[in-house]
Amino acid sequence: MKNQVQLITYVDRLGGGNIAQLQALLRGPLQGLFGGVHLLPFYHPIDGSDAGFDPIDHTQVDARLGDWGSVAALTQDVDVMADVIVNHMSNRSPQFLEYSAKGASSAYAGLFLTMDAVFPNGATERDLLAVYRPRPGVPFTVVTLANGERKLLWTTFTPQQIDIDVQHPQGRAYLSGILRTLADAGIRMVRLDAVGYAIKKAGANCFMMPETFAFIDAFAAEAKGLGIEVLVEIHSYYRRQIEIAERVDWVYDFALPPLVLHGLFFGTAKPLKHWIAIRPNNALTVLDTHDGIGVIDIGADAADRAGSPGLVPPEELDRLVEMIHDKSGGQSRQATGAAASNLDLYQVNCTYYDALGRDDAAYLAARAIQFWLPGVPQVYYTGLLAGHNDMDLLARSGVGRDINRHHYTSAEIDADLQRPVVQALCSLIRLRNTHPAFQGSFEVLPADDHLLHLQWRAEDGAGLAHVARLAVDLSLRSARISVSVAGVAGLRELSLDGSAFSI
Template identity: 30%
Template sequence: MMNLRERLLKIYDEKDTESILPSLQEKLMEAGKKSLRKRKQDWDQDDVVLITYADQFQKDGQPALTALEKMYEQYFKDKFGVVHLLPFYPYSSDDGFSVIDYQKVNPIAGDWGDVENLSKKTSIMFDFVCNHISAKSDWFTEYLNGNPDFNHFFTEMDTEIDLSAVTRPRATPVLTKFRLEDGTERYIWTTFSEDQIDLNFSNPLVLLKMIDVLLFYLEKGAEYIRLDAVGFMWKEPGTSCIHLEKTHQIVKLFRDIVEEAAKGTVIITETNVPQKDNISYFGNGSDEAHMVYQFPLPPLVLYSINRGDGSALTEWARNLKVPGDKTTFFNFLASHDGIGLNPIRGIIPEEEILALVKSLKNEGALVNYKKNPDGTESPYEVNVTYMDALNKQLDDDELRVKRFLAAHSILLTLPGVPAVYIQSMLGSRNDYEGVRRTGMNRSINREKYTLEEITVELHEGGSLRNKIFTGLTDIIKVRKEEALFHPSADMEVLDLGSRAFAFKRLNSSDEVLTIIHNLADETLDCRLSGSFQNLLTGEMIEITEKITLDPYQFVWLKTIN
């Protein structure tokens, strides 16, 4: 681990560093005395993540986490060894991402005992909402009331200062006016909304408070820590205020801390940005994030299947690499947020992105926009379930299933750790009633269920939910049993024509797995020869010249030597 003093000096001046160093050293010493759970030291093909809300399922008279635990035991345990619990703390908006108290459990979900019960059955990823806190939090309330202990906890800004260079992920203003208890008015930095107040990490006391939160999560059993919206943590007017060097140094400090206090804990950075900036959070491969979100994947897979053309996906995949075997990608297709568009800017021409957005809107998707430096707005996120994004409203369920499983075959076979969102696992469609109820576009993909209703629907033979759940179950199980799907196994991208997305996974034992996806609604002939085992069917097959794939068919073929 880097010397703590050296790390702090990369963030603060010497005076501020010396002011907090003894306290930080003491915190780590105390953490070392606690018997924290032994963490897994690496990842393998068995690691597949389920992304879900803690209150995703309800049963009368029970905490929602108890209902989730029952669903996990009955439906998910054999598929997912890690559960990403989206923020389960008390909150005031954004379905959990406006945290009122970092160290409490939302009573609807349960209490820390319920979290612990789930953590005995699976590894848990905690959300560390480190960039901002709720306007209803005690911290911000104390600040508004003039409590000197909370001076400079938030970024006050003169409205005359030029902030035109600041990267805006939303169309809302960067500053929000608040009235303090003494009647004075202040403009405070709010990157995402007026209810999400950015923390001022230039104040070293804020860093200390957030390190307390991080150590608390480790004590409560977090084996994965997701750093939400981490790219925005450091502010310097006159710059973009995203991905600044001191933000990277804070992430590195967080890694230093988890490796000292709970070695094996995985740090994951959530940065919904173009690939170059996203992978910068790997650092040198051993000093920053262990995993970064693979943000280009969701829109790229959608774009490719929408067009029946895998050329862009193939070209992008050729350039995928991580800095060493101690880092990997966190792959996903759907999440609690929409499908981000910024990560494919620079990969896909802007006019084609806008055409994709238009076609999705015509089929019922909703769109959120961001403010550009020149005052114009651009779409930054499509709000839709991944099921409805891949399909048209008039498509039949047979076609929906084919496209959906083909997309998830890509997710499960690329290098990295795959994560499946709960709505995808359940085969969910757009929840327009949720949007009407909350007024939020993102609610379209955040439907909650009672245990009774969802179990009935999952068992309904021939239903879309049943077909998707069964189909995903089958391919996830195959992935978990094959060593060539280890996140670090090599990949060699193949060129089998524009309608295909194909690659090989290889290891040092000269084993080879050939994966081919037909992305089009017509049959596809691909050049291939050899003896193979089809992992998806168990069949041994001999191919002499070519293989023919039906529309949206995919094959996982292991070479027999």
């Protein structure tokens, strides 16, 4: 994976076009910004019950976006990451429709997970309450198959997303076929979506168990054999994230988004500095993704709250959520928790720019912190354009996360690229991609608790030092950048006041 900033985007929501048009955008106004692109699900169809995360056919590109040739062409320009939706597939998939019609006689009878496959002797109340849930309710849906049989199918997320038995030969064959299809198209990075829930076991919490780690190990080994790196997507207690990072190629730094907000809201870098000292460096740093802003990632362990505290105290975590609601003018409250369907209990739905009250200086300081931490930065498409909450889309869909999934027209992109905050962010991205200091060593410089001073330093073959230094005052919500410039003595200071800059 290149040590350059990556873009995370839906193909059809950034310019409303297809893969070829996205490629033209990356070659045009976004040229030089991104070393890689994470294409959010582009499979058939992109407009199911969960914005593409419930594929009918995971090996078919939605025809409205292009085909595998379009994907392969894009990989010639940038590294491309794709999702492998490990845990489930659509109830409209050919496999499920055949199973529904034929039941136990279907060739796919073992592909879909039923309650009795995990609890052959039945489940007690204690068994069901032990299952870790990202959403309210039990993880089952009563389904009457087309052949008249009634089944309790395992549905971790929505009734339309039927969980796969990834340990069954049919499940393993299904996932292996997806990997081969992606490899043939030139994709060299995959994100394992919802993999933490993939293994189910009676009497256990069914989330990130030893058996889950074993499954990830085997899947990653298979991917590696095809030349594919694996990113594991897990929202969980921060120490568990550290453990996961020791076993895989890449993890997300999901603790970073709420910790940066906490620092800017409370005027302290103390929790952030603690996290920087212990966080895994094989991480993709993010402030925003297609999901909400996670709070579980810095909170106490839900399974052991008394003995496993979070990175911030519970009362500050609660206050952080309320401050996001306040900064967004109450909009995030309308999209979060029980206020909207398809809810996740551990996320606040809001664009990152609106979570900071549309404060340009604070937003750029947050992005600078993201870019300065070890790892590979990813920028979500609405974040690239300092996007506002889409309340109209939320009202139409009723899906909380749609507040941060705006459909940008080409005219909107052109207009937003002229905004000073966006131009400054693009300058910051180019600096992160090109300055040689970021290929060297990282350190946190001594500073008071309200200050965060980060530095990268690299020596070249001629004995010259390349330096990139970031100083953030969390209490003032402002940042300064000092960088070395070839052929110029000392460091040049760059403004992060919302104006573009170059070196």
